Amino acid sequence: MSNISTLRAQVEELRRLIRRHEYLYYVLDRPEITDAEFDKLFQRLQQLEATHPELITPDSPTQRVGGQPVEGFASVQHKAAMLSLDNAYNADELREFEARMKRALPGEHFTYVVEPKVDGLGVALLYEDGRLVRGATRGDGRYGEEVTHNLMTVRNLPRRLHGPLAKFTALEVRGEIFMWRQAFEKLNRGLETEGEEPFANPRNAAAGSVRQKDSQVTASRPLDIFIYGVSYAEPDPFRDHWRTMEQLLEAGFLLDPKDRKNTLERYRRRCADIEGAIAACLEVEAARDEIGCDCDGVVVKVDAIEQQRRLGSTTHHPRWAIAYKFPARQAISVIRKIDINVGRTGALTPTAVLDPVEIAGATISRATLHNADEIERLDVREGDTVLIERAGDVIPHILRVIQEKRPSHSKPFRFPTRCPVCGAEAFRPEGEVVSRCSNSACQARLKESVLHFGVRRAMDIEHLGEAVVEQLVDRTLVREFADLYRLDVTTLAELERLAEKSATNLYNAIQGSKGRGLSRLLFALGIRYVGEHVAEILAQHYGSMDRLEHTPEEELAEVYGIGPRIAQSVALYFRQPENRRQIEQLREVGVTMKEAGVTAGPRPLAGKTFVLTGGLETLTRDEAKDLIVRAGGRVTSSVSSKTDYVVVGSDPGSKYDDAKRLGVPTIDEAGFKKLIGKGGTP
Ligand code: IVH
Numbered sequence: 001m002s003n004i005s006t007l008r009a010q011v012e013e014l015r016r017l018i019r020r021h022e023y024l025y026y027v028l029d030r031p032e033i034t035d036a037e038f039d040k041l042f043q044r045l046q047q048l049e050a051t052h053p054e055l056i057t058p059d060s061p062t063q064r065v066g067g068q069p070v071e072g073f074a075s076v077q078h079k080a081a082m083l084s085l086d087n088a089y090n091a092d093e094l095r096e097f098e099a100r101m102k103r104a105l106p107g108e109h110f111t112y113v114v115e116p117k118v119d120g121l122g123v124a125l126l127y128e129d130g131r132l133v134r135g136a137t138r139g140d141g142r143y144g145e146e147v148t149h150n151l152m153t154v155r156n157l158p159r160r161l162h163g164p165l166a167k168f169t170a171l172e173v174r175g176e177i178f179m180w181r182q183a184f185e186k187l188n189r190g191l192e193t194e195g196e197e198p199f200a201n202p203r204n205a206a207a208g209s210v211r212q213k214d215s216q217v218t219a220s221r222p223l224d225i226f227i228y229g230v231s232y233a234e235p236d237p238f239r240d241h242w243r244t245m246e247q248l249l250e251a252g253f254l255l256d257p258k259d260r261k262n263t264l265e266r267y268r269r270r271c272a273d274i275e276g277a278i279a280a281c282l283e284v285e286a287a288r289d290e291i292g293c294d295c296d297g298v299v300v301k302v303d304a305i306e307q308q309r310r311l312g313s314t315t316h317h318p319r320w321a322i323a324y325k326f327p328a329r330q331a332i333s334v335i336r337k338i339d340i341n342v343g344r345t346g347a348l349t350p351t352a353v354l355d356p357v358e359i360a361g362a363t364i365s366r367a368t369l370h371n372a373d374e375i376e377r378l379d380v381r382e383g384d385t386v387l388i389e390r391a392g393d394v395i396p397h398i399l400r401v402i403q404e405k406r407p408s409h410s411k412p413f414r415f416p417t418r419c420p421v422c423g424a425e426a427f428r429p430e431g432e433v434v435s436r437c438s439n440s441a442c443q444a445r446l447k448e449s450v451l452h453f454g455v456r457r458a459m460d461i462e463h464l465g466e467a468v469v470e471q472l473v474d475r476t477l478v479r480e481f482a483d484l485y486r487l488d489v490t491t492l493a494e495l496e497r498l499a500e501k502s503a504t505n506l507y508n509a510i511q512g513s514k515g516r517g518l519s520r521l522l523f524a525l526g527i528r529y530v531g532e533h534v535a536e537i538l539a540q541h542y543g544s545m546d547r548l549e550h551t552p553e554e555e556l557a558e559v560y561g562i563g564p565r566i567a568q569s570v571a572l573y574f575r576q577p578e579n580r581r582q583i584e585q586l587r588e589v590g591v592t593m594k595e596a597g598v599t600a601g602p603r604p605l606a607g608k609t610f611v612l613t614g615g616l617e618t619l620t621r622d623e624a625k626d627l628i629v630r631a632g633g634r635v636t637s638s639v640s641s642k643t644d645y646v647v648v649g650s651d652p653g654s655k656y657d658d659a660k661r662l663g664v665p666t667i668d669e670a671g672f673k674k675l676i677g678k679g680g681t682p
Helices: 003-027 035-051 091-104 181-193 202-210 215-219 241-253 257-262 274-286 305-311 372-378 443-454 466-474 489-493 500-515 518-524 532-542 545-549 553-557 564-575 577-588 621-630 654-662 669-675
Strands: 075-077 086-088 112-118 121-128 131-137 143-145 170-178 224-234 269-271 295-302 321-325 330-342 348-359 362-368 385-389 397-401 609-613 645-648
Touching (some): 003 035, 035 321, 086 091, 091 274, 091 295, 091 305, 112 224, 112 274, 121 202, 131 143, 170 202, 181 202, 202 215, 224 241, 241 305, 269 274, 274 295, 295 305, 330 362, 330 443, 348 385, 362 385, 443 466, 489 500, 518 545, 545 564, 545 577, 553 564, 609 621, 645 654, 645 669
Parallel strands (some): 086 321, 609 645
Antiparallel strands (some): 075 143, 112 269, 121 131, 121 170, 330 348, 330 385, 348 362, 385 397
């Protein structure tokens, strides 16, 4: 092959790879390589095209901005293209960035703003006369998906601006929707309790939550926004980036100036020259672990808007800004073994056991492999050398196998078809990614179930920890939940590492848990899709196990807040003779099967949705919520056209405005009490 045709083949291969990874990233939200790896591919293509312009084609990824919007949302054109950023990996590359600008604008001095580069979902927010009229995702950079209603549910994202910026006829604000790491982990725990697939990382969780068909789902997700620019303004008064950001924060993106130290804003710095900017970059990098959300770098921007204008952009990135990328938190190690863990629901979860390696200060010896599909997708095998990433506090995961290092005798990993603990057949329900052990009496499942039974949010049995449960199950002292209540102090004291006193404490804790009530019991039983919230609804609605046990599926599905999937799962649970027997046993040992305070009385608010705003005089928020739920209603956090009433107290927030705008009836405290049948004369 001639030189040029080898080159052409190389360029084509790079383009193919880039397109594939853009698709995985933008459309499927499922990237397979790191941003740094992607950037390398892109830069390599840019270099080849720069030295061989004859190879540039109009459809090359370097000639446009990004992937394609997903189907299902209306497509909207951004006021100005949403570009990417050029990257720098060290101080010299930042100095080179300035040198390029000095060549373009000789003799000029630049001051900078340095701010975090948040790894979330880029959005454009259009405000007209101070009102949010449109919110869109980045999409392909020119056209994005219209997700206004979903974005309206994001806390810290004002639907109305105040102050001078409210007077602008048009203002397009750019920002990144993201999730704080703690909130992300809590969300995933909740999803897992409800039997749903957890998200792989905060970025996917943020993107998945914004691209929801149902705004109520978005509203229930802990999303936040970090703003980083204005792309269009009419009229346009902005002189520098720093003041622009200050004004936006004052206009509503930061309700309380005191909040600043709790947000990403504390990492936004103004710097007098490039050396100052470099120092600021290194400072933010050193604070990387304290930031609390995923940041993959710092963005250095020329402060003066007028200079930004004269510097302009390439088709790919602005010339006045650059991303200083943090070193990736990756390492290479060898998979010694693939372990399969069996969870409470019988789910078989694979984990890679690695030769210990250090990544950013932590020793990593295990990485999650999620499920059989993931193993197949990555084609990971025991003995493989792999690239591992540790993102923040999230459990490390495997990015890819280093094929060149694969041992010659290596064989594809065969996902077990039997439970590694009890040997029963494992099955994979159609359409699901998880394989499960089919034996409900499996020791591994039993241990996890008993542990879950005792957790604080379930039956709240203190001292019932992993070591105790392990022994109770191994010694066949506990074969079902009711056995817990049959244990006496003498038996407990015989367990290893459990002295007489702690045996008594554990005994008391177990006995004391009998009266927790139906709602906690339902959650403790570990019925699929019955998390705390669903358990509460069922307990409030039916009041007793007796009534619930005998309710047919169709009737369950009619309960407000219970969808067909939950109804099916609950009905299936109560159809199993084994489950009914277990409940009977619990009843026999004296576990309460009723919810305190719930009578089968009238439910005047059945099917009604409420939003509470402002302070009530005679009730706390929680008391008001409780009254609503007990009367059959539901409380949500944001107002939509589906809201039936907004209860307005003193100093109401923006929800009051929303109610008026959407024409949702508002009632005061007296009206509310009347409605729930507790009102005297107002
Ligand atoms: S400035 C025209 N600033 O990173 C200027 N972007 O890799 C381009 N991002 O599409 C963007 N934090 O979604 C800018 N402080 C920040 C950012 C930021 C996150 C995202 C943004 C952009 C992508 C580019």
